[in-house]
Amino acid sequence: MKKTMRAVVKAKPQPGLEFLDVQIPKIGRHDILVKVKAASICGTDVHIYRWDPWARDRLHLPVGVGHEFSGEVVEIGTDVSLVEVGETISAESHVICGYCDMCRTGRGHLCRNTKILGIDRDGGFAEYISIPEANAWIDPEDMPSEIAALQENFGNAVHTAFTADVRSKRVLVTGCGPVGVMTIAVAKAIGARAVYATDISPYRLQLAMKMGADATFNVKEVNVVEAIRAVTEGEGVDVLLEMSGAPTALHDGFALLKPGGEAALLGLPGRPVEFNFDDLLIFKGIRVYGVIGRKIWETWFQARGLIRSKVVDLKPVITHRFPLELYDKAFQLMISGECGKVVLLP
Amino acid sequence: MKKTMRAVVKAKPQPGLEFLDVQIPKIGRHDILVKVKAASICGTDVHIYRWDPWARDRLHLPVGVGHEFSGEVVEIGTDVSLVEVGETISAESHVICGYCDMCRTGRGHLCRNTKILGIDRDGGFAEYISIPEANAWIDPEDMPSEIAALQENFGNAVHTAFTADVRSKRVLVTGCGPVGVMTIAVAKAIGARAVYATDISPYRLQLAMKMGADATFNVKEVNVVEAIRAVTEGEGVDVLLEMSGAPTALHDGFALLKPGGEAALLGLPGRPVEFNFDDLLIFKGIRVYGVIGRKIWETWFQARGLIRSKVVDLKPVITHRFPLELYDKAFQLMISGECGKVVLLP
Amino acid sequence: MKKTMRAVVKAKPQPGLEFLDVQIPKIGRHDILVKVKAASICGTDVHIYRWDPWARDRLHLPVGVGHEFSGEVVEIGTDVSLVEVGETISAESHVICGYCDMCRTGRGHLCRNTKILGIDRDGGFAEYISIPEANAWIDPEDMPSEIAALQENFGNAVHTAFTADVRSKRVLVTGCGPVGVMTIAVAKAIGARAVYATDISPYRLQLAMKMGADATFNVKEVNVVEAIRAVTEGEGVDVLLEMSGAPTALHDGFALLKPGGEAALLGLPGRPVEFNFDDLLIFKGIRVYGVIGRKIWETWFQARGLIRSKVVDLKPVITHRFPLELYDKAFQLMISGECGKVVLLP
């Protein structure tokens, strides 16, 4: 086996990424080496590409990028028992400690010592990646690599939609990026009466319709509060799934919630937001859930069930594919917003 | 308006029913008079027809039969404020007191003083029925009368399926009578990964497939426990929805439940059943829910959402229609089991 | 019976209240007339007294004030069936419609047509009050009138503390007004491992200790976040019960929440608050519940159980009593903050 590989690396404290020859990672006793077959770009990767304040605070350079991927196990550590060479896997990107109070009470997604692949340690936009065996999710052999890679991100959608009770309810999804549109598909699959979706991009609103939205609203063009009241007999919605992080989405979404409604928040505003707790939350008896990552492994089992039973079809989400070396073009496309999920193929 | 009407009445303490001329009911201040447009036959009505021990204990004769119906409001009491003459309604069949501890804590379906239409007071297999306005559920004008009539019974299916968390889970529905097959449709609509169904009637198992079951198993022909393990990688199911009341369904259903599974029980065994609490319930940490009636009105709102959004289609459940005067033929068909839901048209 | 009575009335659009001779209220068919025995002053009454912007927007003058009271039923309407003359009652202050979607799904506390006694219709700081029989809560004969009067407000505390799971958890109660200190008592009674309390008033913090707080912190004197971390091995708290409406209490309370924590919000900030959703809510996977009023009647049953079983003792909360005609002195005391609950005796 060769010693080096090609990898997309954040090497310098400035915008952009580099495509470098680096050592193929060594594996520890409990690690596995994965030959990456497909990887997909996440909004977080774009933050790293752009080198925004969050990225500058969080990253220690150099670090290989990418945390959504699938591949084949090509080597295993001496103590590995859960995975075998030759198996196809995807990966939970949160490497959790296993011993903090969160991990010890079945809430590993809130682990106090989380390290994230492609952020805190080398990631999957590379020919090979080393991960702990505990992070491996064995995929069925007949699952396409790009769908397998997408599962991590799909898990965010599942986690969000499963947090609230959407059965026979009217649901508003604010933000139609890839996670948003997958959330629409999940909400429909688990019985939402209607799913309304908002965004500022016509491209993404169209994708929302493809993924099952009953109606979409462009925030730039209509007064969303009035428009959604109009299609709900003035009642508004039972459930808000906030995927955008936009302050106006928070305000409008909560304004549209019926008394007793539920809101699951995944989108990150990135800065403090003025919020009217009295009218938007307390007087209406709203319940709000902060959503982060995926429940390990509950969300993965749920995601698998939805995919395998075909009640959710993820294919339309993947709109573009690039060979790994064209990563820069892929990132530029992501920044344009004129895409769904973009897949890199090493 | 005429003074008398035709009604199906349990008049004598013996099997069968009679088709009589009776007074059109008077309404009290809070009651409404409904001209029945469609009514459907429930298993409970068959118990009354057959005059089985339960019926003999419970009924005070004579009493008009039938509790699933829809119709038009033709007269309202002086204090009625929620319903207007000319509106189309269905009815919650449980007339609840409103003041017991159950009613006062949002659990009217468990009211300690429940009276049931068609059992404890005159029912809807008649040209007219008087009901409290509090029991009226106003239907959209474009809803077919027979679907509207079916909502009460559909509510049992919704109540049962909504009791457990079926999202992305494997679900076993034991018993494919009309409520059973509607429960299958609901479970699929709210995201079950797979729904397996059992019964002893090929006719009903075929209906189960029409309503969305992924696979059916005839208890007379196969070992259900083995057969369902075989299609679930040996794991069994996450959720049992027991709609038959058959002791073998209880045993097999619980045997198939995975650890941590949930069971919702609607079918009534009718007599004590030998049950292995250790292996079937305690060691596996199973949760069990007794299901009775419909949550008033939560279940009705849920049912409406599923019907209006077309995620559930009830049409295939209705397999036969008879004019009211052919009620006896309709009951004979029900007894044969070679039918889904049978509708009577006054 | 005499025709007029003495009542505390908001008669003019300016600060203060008046003590007037008014007609004894007439009762409708479903109403009861109650001779008030004790009434307690709520923070809302102080808003009305002060004539702040909220009060100016909401009230239509003149209106009798007061919504926490108990008394004896002295007359009943012709259709009343739940209450008899001579019985002692307290009152749910929210007069709900009974037919909106919230009322019809067991969520009357979120009724879309709520009218509140003493705000939207004449209240209980008077010799007599007329209320719907549906709002009467029959008290045991041996319950002291002032405790009976307090139940409505105690219900807010019960509702808040019961919203989260405090069993064996560390709980922070921000705000030690009367509802806050009753919430402390409830949290302790239902198994909190420790209850920490914050306020700016030494008087109220002392009352918090009397009601069962394990430790109190004066926000003016210490850095609450540091101080509570210090007594919780750096971990913070599992549950926040926010009773003050103070923005700093929101920020500090959420900052102290452990990942996976729960926050129940009853206090009303009164204006939009800058809030860091990322760090305080989303990254930590926090669940938040807006709390308004009391679940009707679930909260009342819960409150009764806590009082009757003596696991909560409300006596220390009542710190002052005044004859009704000294209402102005009572309100001045309330404004000073140097009191717990203040009772008026007609």
Added chain:
Amino acid sequence: MKKTMRAVVKAKPQPGLEFLDVQIPKIGRHDILVKVKAASICGTDVHIYRWDPWARDRLHLPVGVGHEFSGEVVEIGTDVSLVEVGETISAESHVICGYCDMCRTGRGHLCRNTKILGIDRDGGFAEYISIPEANAWIDPEDMPSEIAALQENFGNAVHTAFTADVRSKRVLVTGCGPVGVMTIAVAKAIGARAVYATDISPYRLQLAMKMGADATFNVKEVNVVEAIRAVTEGEGVDVLLEMSGAPTALHDGFALLKPGGEAALLGLPGRPVEFNFDDLLIFKGIRVYGVIGRKIWETWFQARGLIRSKVVDLKPVITHRFPLELYDKAFQLMISGECGKVVLLP
């Protein structure tokens, strides 16, 4: 260090136990060696002593007995990172696999590959025991050894009482063995309005009173259903915590449940029981929870909170102490039933 130790061993397939010299256990890379300071006898140990059918089916002889213990860590395996030599620990007795679907979804107490200390591998009625570090629960230094040993069994009580919502509710605990009386203490600590307890032993009913029961009923002397209805205004109880496994306790307990009530079942009948699902479970809309083991580690954290905050005092449960070599006398006492928890001191 010496090579052999004294241990209570099930060596022969017949009633009784033996006190033998055996090798001090070797530890693997992830194990720790614990010098036992205190151990307590569980009902399961009595089954093994008696060599009943369950024991005959389950055990492979010889095996050291005892799964409730505490002690000092005296040696650690080369890969151990969570525990240090010199620390005082108790142990979760279920050795779980960590990779089955139950373990991977936060439900380790339902692990499909559970091995139990003192049943499937050598236990803690010995001078030393080897356990996986993953099973160690580090205790505070000031916790008495016998209380520390008791935590495993106390966890069963916590798990059971926390399964239902007992806040402000009337609770029936059937069975006043050690777990039963600890469950009483927990139910009171987390806000039960009243706890009623039943058993056939006056000694145990007295212990129930000491642990906080509001009233006790000897099943041999009174009709429990009538007696408990009499003290609950005819209403019965909201929650049943079944700790005895006695069929009559199941029947009476469910008969006493109010509509909408909850039942948590920990006691094992040991054989199928005739049960009236219609009247006892379905018509009343009862929810039932099978309870096994302890949630790992959620229950342990809950148990710690209750003990450390002193809302539960376990001292009265421990009624007898014996040096380890008098184990046979201790078992005879357990069989007599005239005891609470019996502690062995190596």
